Amino acid sequence: MTSPDKIWTAGLVVIGDEILSGRTHDKNIAQVASWLQVQGIRLAEVRVVPDVQQRIVEAVNALRAANDYLFTTGGIGPTHDDITVDAVAEALGVPVVIHPEARALLERYYADKGGLNEGRLRMARVPDGSDLIPNRMSGAPGIRRGNVVLMAGVPHICAGMLDALTGKLEGGAPLISETIGCWIPESEVAHLLREVEEAHENCQIGSYPFFREGKVGANFVIRSTNRNVLQSAVDSLCDGLATSGFDFTPGGI
């Protein structure tokens, strides 16, 4: 039986020259991260790598050795630069096979769109032993093989695949958080933040400064898997801010 205190972690490999060239702004890191939080799984590291098979293999192997789950986004489409399936199969040491159900799905999807061709059939290829993740948006499914999950790079298709996986991965207690906002420079309260964090085990405080409406401010985000610890840290921080004469906004600014 898994310990109830176990912290489940995931790594994410974002695959694509378009991210590294700056042409495309990644939206998947944030949506995968937020979704994982709700599953009780912590995103521990992200690597963005180019469409080069050996680089994908290295990143996949490094992050799956260090984490409970490994996700990828990108590179599962029909074109020559879509090599994620080949790279993950190499990393896992299994052959690439045509998944019969994926092939049937694609045959139905393309029946009135000119039928299957070499490129479209690429999207039925999976690392041997994989299951499919439904994709209501377009024909091509996502792929899951044990703790390794391959998703589309197009953000709304990736979102649909995450939706299909909701509640299906074992996780731990979700990390919960509270935010306190202040219209002050974070440097005014650096000492207080450190004190409150150190006084509360299993609690992290992040400080996120901003400039808005011509003024500086910061949101302080307190995170813990334990609701009591979280509340105690929030109370200490609010007391400390009040004692120093700073107004604050529960929920953040």
Next chain:
Amino acid sequence: MTSPDKIWTAGLVVIGDEILSGRTHDKNIAQVASWLQVQGIRLAEVRVVPDVQQRIVEAVNALRAANDYLFTTGGIGPTHDDITVDAVAEALGVPVVIHPEARALLERYYADKGGLNEGRLRMARVPDGSDLIPNRMSGAPGIRRGNVVLMAGVPHICAGMLDALTGKLEGGAPLISETIGCWIPESEVAHLLREVEEAHENCQIGSYPFFREGKVGANFVIRSTNRNVLQSAVDSLCDGLATSGFDFTPGGI
């Protein structure tokens, strides 16, 4: 003398729990990537790591060993979770010192804002042997030590630091690109894309599908450091699209 054909590369370490929790959407990957292209430097890999010193050290050392330059964003502010300077100093094997010019800058900046305190003085700490990168937005400077560059996580401050570095890093021929857009599924032309890429050495073609106005389409981005190769590949692709009866839009859709 450096070969004119040398491809200069950079790694980027994005530091911050707020990115891995999904709370903050990273904007620095895209802006650093785009800026590097113009400097003739290719972004080869990005790693997003949490505010944990050992994890930052590992990422910094891995990416600086593999690349000509190493950039970091995030974790150079005044609070306890800002540990990038300590981690990079450890990675480089040098002590952390107070940079006198940074201290003077911060003293002037905070003169009418309550003066320096422990947190604010943290922003004058640098790995020994570093130079400062000007920051017109707020008092705290960025840091450069040889081929290692530490920048702010707040995107507009990071942008200002990139601006201050423009033209100051040695690079090679910039990667140039042309985009051709089509209102067709990319799977219709997967074979053509592969053929054109294989026929042109020193040329990559990326295919970026989209769904807009209820229709599918794709932009094909052809990249090369050589303008003649690029033009020849663009011509071949356009000829191939025309031969197949597909309309296309130079410049992309």
